[in-house]
Amino acid sequence: MSVLQFLAGLAILILGAEVLVRGASRLSLSLGMPPLVVGLTVVAFGTSAPELAITLSGAIAGKTDLALGNVVGSSIFNVLFILGLSALLAPLVVDRQLVRQEVPIMIAMSALTLVLALDRRISAVDGALLLGCLLAYIVLLYRQGRRAPAKEVADPLLPPPQPKRGPLPDLAAIIIGLAMLVLGARWLVDAATHIALRLGISEAVVGLTIVAAGTSLPEVATSVVAALRGQREIAVGNALGSNIFNLGSVLGLGALFAGSGGLPVARSILSFDLPVMLAVALACLPVLFTGHRIGRREGALFFGYYVAYTTWLVLYTKEHAALDEFGLVMVVAVIPLTVATLVVVSWREWQARRRAAGGS
Numbered sequence: 001m002s003v004l005q006f007l008a009g010l011a012i013l014i015l016g017a018e019v020l021v022r023g024a025s026r027l028s029l030s031l032g033m034p035p036l037v038v039g040l041t042v043v044a045f046g047t048s049a050p051e052l053a054i055t056l057s058g059a060i061a062g063k064t065d066l067a068l069g070n071v072v073g074s075s076i077f078n079v080l081f082i083l084g085l086s087a088l089l090a091p092l093v094v095d096r097q098l099v100r101q102e103v104p105i106m107i108a109m110s111a112l113t114l115v116l117a118l119d120r121r122i123s124a125v126d127g128a129l130l131l132g133c134l135l136a137y138i139v140l141l142y143r144q145g146r147r148a149p150a151k152e153v154a155d156p157l158l159p160p161p162q163p164k165r166g167p168l169p170d171l172a173a174i175i176i177g178l179a180m181l182v183l184g185a186r187w188l189v190d191a192a193t194h195i196a197l198r199l200g201i202s203e204a205v206v207g208l209t210i211v212a213a214g215t216s217l218p219e220v221a222t223s224v225v226a227a228l229r230g231q232r233e234i235a236v237g238n239a240l241g242s243n244i245f246n247l248g249s250v251l252g253l254g255a256l257f258a259g260s261g262g263l264p265v266a267r268s269i270l271s272f273d274l275p276v277m278l279a280v281a282l283a284c285l286p287v288l289f290t291g292h293r294i295g296r297r298e299g300a301l302f303f304g305y306y307v308a309y310t311t312w313l314v315l316y317t318k319e320h321a322a323l324d325e326f327g328l329v330m331v332v333a334v335i336p337l338t339v340a341t342l343v344v345v346s347w348r349e350w351q352a353r354r355r356a357a358g359g360s
Helices: 002-030 035-047 049-060 064-089 096-119 124-147 168-199 203-215 217-228 232-257 267-289 296-318 323-359
Strands: none
Touching: 002 049, 002 168, 002 203, 002 217, 049 064, 049 168, 049 203, 049 217, 049 232, 064 203, 064 217, 064 232, 064 267, 064 296, 096 124, 096 232, 096 267, 124 232, 168 203, 203 217, 203 267, 203 296, 217 232, 267 296, 296 323
16 A cells, blocks of 8 residues: 555656646746746756755655755765766756856765765755745846846747746646645655655665656756756756756755754765765766767766665665675775766867867
């Protein structure tokens, strides 16, 4: 019954997010917002709505490990799994603005989150700071959209143009979508907690894996569809934008709704998962910098690292005998080789661009 309740809650979450995005997008467009701004704000927020619903439900119910694990796990999942899978299906093109703006902002938000968690708690003040950073980012996007409307692109989640009509249908869709999110989140959180207890694993691990993957399905669908349709810049922007929204709005609001105590940070999340989240964000910079594309080789690297990360979590939870050997291989061999490869590739790209600039 817990598995059925989990699947039903997940289905209601995803459907509710779709209804919410459609209604909010139509309403925003009817109010004269540029499509680019709507895609990077309303749609990005909508695809992050399942994470927000789960985190707020967990924070209010006192299941803080599940709430925090969901945010961190989703941020790791968005880059390693979604970008990895999308690039394996079709090499992704990266807009220069993403490399110059969104990736540094994502890295800064990830680093800020890690710093705020060093005292083992994301307080209400910390949440307000994260939320303030997100609001500043939205203002920046809005101003850029107003200055350069010619660069707008169609987002696959934006509804097609509709004849003029009143705002009531869109408002009704927003209310229905929000109600579905609340119901689906409640079912999913309760079911995930029961599953964790039955399997003998922590709520934090459930949040980092099962719940994080489930609530990121809207991002998976958007990026994969965009990649297959040739809208490859959107596939990258969706994943990066969702990470910024997850840390700013989901974690920020979660800390505010958790009360005066904020969100406690488990020792395992602070010592391992948060550093992994920051490392994944940092890895995007050299990968996206080289040629402004993510090829199938880089996609396979990202995807393989997500498999390795999930494997480590499972071994850690079960206290498996192979945990030490697996960790040793990753730390001593795999990670250093990857870092060295990224550094060499980035250096060659930088040298090539210097020679090209000097020749011109």
